[in-house]
Amino acid sequence: MSYVQIDQAFKQYADSTVLKQVSLQIEKGELVTLLGPSGCGKSTLLRSIAGLEKLDGGTINVNGNDISHLPPQFRNVGMVFQSYALFPNMTVFDNIAFGLKMRKWPRKEITDKVKHIIELIHMSDKASSYPHQLSGGQQQRVALARALVTEPDILLLDEPLSALDAKIRKSLQIELRNIQRELKMTMIFVTHDQEEAMTISDRIFIMNGGEIVRQGKPEDIYASPKNEFVARFIGSYNVFTSQELNCMTGHSFKSGNYAIRPEVMELHPHDSLSEQQKSGMWISGIIRNMTIRGNVRRYTIQAQDITLWVDELNVPQKSALDEGLFIKVWLSEDECNLLE
Amino acid sequence: MKKKWVHIIIISVVFLYLFLPLAATFLYSIAKEWHNTILPVSYTFSAYENLYTDPRFLQAVGRTLLISGITLVLSVVTMATATFVVFMYLPKMERVLQALVMIPFAVPGVVAAVGLIKVYSSGPIILSGTIWILIGAYYVLVLPYMYQGIRNNLRTIDAKRLMEAAEVLGASKIKGFAFVIMPNMVTGILLSALLSFSILIGEFVLANFLIGGYYETIQVYLMRRLNENGHLASSIVITYFLTVAAISWMMLRLGRRFGKTEEIKEKIS
Numbered sequence: 001m002s003y004v005q006i007d008q009a010f011k012q013y014a015d016s017t018v019l020k021q022v023s024l025q026i027e028k029g030e031l032v033t034l035l036g037p038s039g040c041g042k043s044t045l046l047r048s049i050a051g052l053e054k055l056d057g058g059t060i061n062v063n064g065n066d067i068s069h070l071p072p073q074f075r076n077v078g079m080v081f082q083s084y085a086l087f088p089n090m091t092v093f094d095n096i097a098f099g100l101k102m103r104k105w106p107r108k109e110i111t112d113k114v115k116h117i118i119e120l121i122h123m124s125d126k127a128s129s130y131p132h133q134l135s136g137g138q139q140q141r142v143a144l145a146r147a148l149v150t151e152p153d154i155l156l157l158d159e160p161l162s163a164l165d166a167k168i169r170k171s172l173q174i175e176l177r178n179i180q181r182e183l184k185m186t187m188i189f190v191t192h193d194q195e196e197a198m199t200i201s202d203r204i205f206i207m208n209g210g211e212i213v214r215q216g217k218p219e220d221i222y223a224s225p226k227n228e229f230v231a232r233f234i235g236s237y238n239v240f241t242s243q244e245l246n247c248m249t250g251h252s253f254k255s256g257n258y259a260i261r262p263e264v265m266e267l268h269p270h271d272s273l274s275e276q277q278k279s280g281m282w283i284s285g286i287i288r289n290m291t292i293r294g295n296v297r298r299y300t301i302q303a304q305d306i307t308l309w310v311d312e313l314n315v316p317q318k319s320a321l322d323e324g325l326f327i328k329v330w331l332s333e334d335e336c337n338l339l340e
Numbered sequence: 341m342k343k344k345w346v347h348i349i350i351i352s353v354v355f356l357y358l359f360l361p362l363a364a365t366f367l368y369s370i371a372k373e374w375h376n377t378i379l380p381v382s383y384t385f386s387a388y389e390n391l392y393t394d395p396r397f398l399q400a401v402g403r404t405l406l407i408s409g410i411t412l413v414l415s416v417v418t419m420a421t422a423t424f425v426v427f428m429y430l431p432k433m434e435r436v437l438q439a440l441v442m443i444p445f446a447v448p449g450v451v452a453a454v455g456l457i458k459v460y461s462s463g464p465i466i467l468s469g470t471i472w473i474l475i476g477a478y479y480v481l482v483l484p485y486m487y488q489g490i491r492n493n494l495r496t497i498d499a500k501r502l503m504e505a506a507e508v509l510g511a512s513k514i515k516g517f518a519f520v521i522m523p524n525m526v527t528g529i530l531l532s533a534l535l536s537f538s539i540l541i542g543e544f545v546l547a548n549f550l551i552g553g554y555y556e557t558i559q560v561y562l563m564r565r566l567n568e569n570g571h572l573a574s575s576i577v578i579t580y581f582l583t584v585a586a587i588s589w590m591m592l593r594l595g596r597r598f599g600k601t602e603e604i605k606e607k608i609s
Contacts, residue, residue, distance in 0.1 A: 052504050072507040083498065085505035089523040098519075102510035150509065 003028035003063060003186055004049075004154055010057030011044055011210075018044045020210040021058070026154075026203075029184040031177070033197040036207035037233065042190045045207075046156050049188065050079050062153050073102070078147030082159040084139045086131040092118070092142050093127045099150040117145045120179065137168040144176070154186045161196065173200050194234050198222065206230050227340045231259035238262060238308045245336065248303045249281040257339040262311040264335040267299060270326040283308075283329040287321055301329060362581060369574030387571040391579065400561035407471055407557060408540045411478040412533050419486040420529060424521065427494045428503060441487040444480055452477060453549035474550045474557075481543065482536035489535065493528025497521070531594045538587045 002025035011019040018041045026032050034042035047053040049060055051072035059068045067075045078099075086095050093114055100110045118124050121141040131139055140160060147155055157176075161169045177200050180187050191197055197204050198218040206214040206221065206229075214221055214230045225231035231239050238260040242253040270284070285303035292298075297320055299310045310329060312318075321327065369387050371380035391397055426433045447455075456477055460467040467473040499521050506516035544559045552560055562580065566573045 050504075050508055052508070072504070073510045073512060075508075077508065079505070079508045081501055081505060083501055085498070085501040087502060087505070087520050087524075088497065089520075098506070098511075099509035102506075102515065146509070 001061065001064065002026060003030075004188075005061040006045075006049070006058065007061075008058040009045060009048060009055055009060070011041075011048065011053065012056050018210050019048070019055070019058075022207075022210070022212055023058075024205055024212060024215070026186060026188065028186055030202045031180050031187040031189060031200060032203045032205060033189045033191060033201040034205050034207055035191055035194060035197040035233075037192055040207040041210040042192075042207050043158055046079075046158050046188060046190050049075075049154070050077050050156055051075050076150075076153050078150060078152035078155040080140070080143045080147050080155070080157045080160040082162055084131075084143040084160075086139055086143055086146070088131055091128050091130055092123060092134070095131070095142055096146045096149050099146065103150065113149060117149045121145045136164050137172060140164065140172060141175075144179070148179070148183065148185070152185075154188060155180075157187060157189045159190055159192070162191070162193070169196070170199075176200060206233065208233075224337060225259055225339070226337075228257055228259070231337070231339060236262065236309065239339070240306070240308075244306050248283045248306055248308075249331070251281055251333070253336070254338065259337045259339055260308075260331065260335055262298065262309040263296070264332065265308075265310045266330040267301075267310055267312060267321060268328045268330060270328055272328070278330060281331045281333060283331060285327060285329060287323050287325045287327060290320055290323060301327070303329070362578075365574045366578050369571055369578050371571070387569075387575040388579075390572060391575050396556070396561060397558075400556050400558045403471075403555060404541060404558040407474055407478065408537055410471075411475050411482065411540065412536060414475070415479055415482055415486045415536065416529055416533060419483070420490055420525065423487055423490040424494065424499070424517065427491060428500060437487065441483040444484060449543075449545035450549070452480075453546050456550060469551065469554050471551065471555055474547060474555075477546045477550060478540055478543070481546065482539060485536045485539065486532045489528055489532025490525065493525050493532075494521075496528070497524040499524075527594055531591060534587055534591045534594065538584055538591075541583065 004024075004026035006022060006024050009019050009022040011017070020041075022041070022045060034045060036042045044053055048055050049062075051067070051070060055068060059066055061067070062075070062077070067077075087098065090098065096117060097110050097114045100113060105113070115124075115127075118127055121144065123138060123141060123145075126134060126138060131142070134142065143160070161172055161176075164172065173196060179185075189197075189200065201218055203216060204214075204218055204221055205212050208229050214226055221230065222235055225234055225237060228239055231237040240248075240258050240260070242255050242258065245251070245253045245258055283301075283303045285301040285308070287299055288302045288307070289300040290297055292314060293311075295314050297312045297314045299312065299321065301308050301310055308329070314320075367380055368374065370383045370385060372382040372384040372386075374380035422437070426437050444452075456473055457468055460473050467476065502520050502524070503513075503516050506520045507513070511519065541558065544563065547557045547559045548563070551557070556564075562576050565576060
């Protein structure tokens with residue numbers, strides 16, 4: 001049996017089913033992410049594990065114990081909320097000590113433990129500050145420390161970084177991952193940001209419409225999205241029907257939908273001779289738009305009536321191609337992923 | 341620049357309109373001789389001395405404080421609990437509670453007083469002529485202020501999320517309420533209680549109709565003495581004004597603190 005095992009979790013609100021017989025297994029020390037768009041049921045699943053929502057069906061086992069019907073205070077799970085939910089009337093120290101006080105730890109041990117965890121999050125100088133005296137990033141670190149200090153069986157994180165700016169978010173992602181590895185803590189992280197999920201997760205569960213539609217390691221999911229929803233959600237894949245591909249490339253593809261990563265295609269000038277030198281498929285088109293996405297240039301190409309995206313590394317040695325330019329797009333047949 | 345002067349003039353006129361009568365009343369309350377001069381010829385605090393040393397006045401103040409105090413304690417205990425439970429666990433009942441607290445606005449004071457006397461003069465519960473009928477009526481009167489204040493406070497502190505955080509950290513519902521929710525509600529409750537208190541000490545209709553001379557409260561006492569002499573009447577008005585002003589000042593201070601809490605909450609979220 002896995003460390004965390006959820007079987008057939010089912011939840012319904014009035015007419016809508018939020019969780020449709022969701023099952024998943026998580027091993028001890030793993031950091032997994034529930035990834036999906038708003039309303040897909042990821043937060044409900046997380047809250048059900050915490051005991052903040054009651055399941056209408058199914059079971060939740062953690063460390064061999066069925067916690068499905070226990071109230072939140074007896075589940076021994078930690079949770080970090082999107083809004084942090086720090087207690088405004090308590091200092092950083094008292095916020096972190098709260099869980100230990102509720103568990104009736106001796107005062108001396110509480111002090112030692114809280115001091116240790118405050119050091120771990122590098123906030124020793126802020127121990128007597130109130131939440132409103134801290135920045136967003138500091139508040140989130142306190143919320144994390146408060147959840148970790150009770151040594152929960154699992155730590156649940158409900159979009160904990162979404163309210164922070166990009167720079168702090170990225171540094172906290174790394175910090176969170178380091179803390180998780182150091183403490184070997186089992187964590188379930190909820191986010192709708194696919195980049196964040198890719199950065200921090202051991203495994204990703206992609207949810208849509210109350211179901212898990214794909215699960216696996218980040219690299220596997222990205223390389224092989226398997227279905228159209230995942231392809232579109234995970235990495236702005238080009239998704240074409242076989243007819244569209246046939247029309248653009250002149251090849252004959254098996255019937256179905258195909259996903260193609262924007263970065264596996266290459267752009268060549270229309271009059272270049274590379275077509276004769278390089279085997280593969282060639283698509284003729286015109287550049288309609290180009291946007292800079294940091295280290296990548298994204299071209300929007302129109303090939304006949306079909307629009308496709310091509311990503312190119314943004315390096316100074318290679319200047320950007322102009323809008324309105326006729327080009328040829330090279331594509332390998334191996335990079336066309338047939339979707340289920 | 342021109343606009344600024346217009347503003348200053350308008351504000352000054354309004355200020356004079358509001359405060360001149362009050363200033364005149366104050367001057368009259370401390371005037372010893374004042375016949376055909378702009379300002380009094382001589383001054384005395386005898387009217388205040390008479391008022392504050394009158395055992396009936398002090399008794400009436402005590403009675404009002406007692407009635408208001410009991411009402412507010414009952415209201416805070418029951419409304420804080422009820423509003424919290426409805427807000428957290430029975431959101432569908434919120435409409436019922438909202439309709440209930442609107443009753444004092446729908447029923448005029450005189451109608452309520454006559455109705456209450458009729459109901460509680462006979463029958464299984466006889467409260468007529470006791471302070472409990474006034475406490476009951478006052479309890480209903482302050483319901484909207486207590487409810488709105490406490491509900492807004494719960495929303496401001498995001499009580500649901502705080503309670504969830506407390507529970508996940510191992511607190512029972514009672515401990516979560518006592519250690520996390522209640523301390524964050526104190527300012528809001530104090531603000532509501534002060535607002536209710538300022539309404540209760542200014543309320544005359546219910547006090548006069550329901551117990552009147554049986555149990556003379558400050559309102560009834562002041563109304564009776566207003567006709568005795570002008571200086572005393574003026575000192576009564578000024579005393580009343582200063583009391584309400586002091587409560588308003590406290591409310592403003594608390595309001596600012598409440599506003600800060602709201603800012604803090606915004607920062608946190």
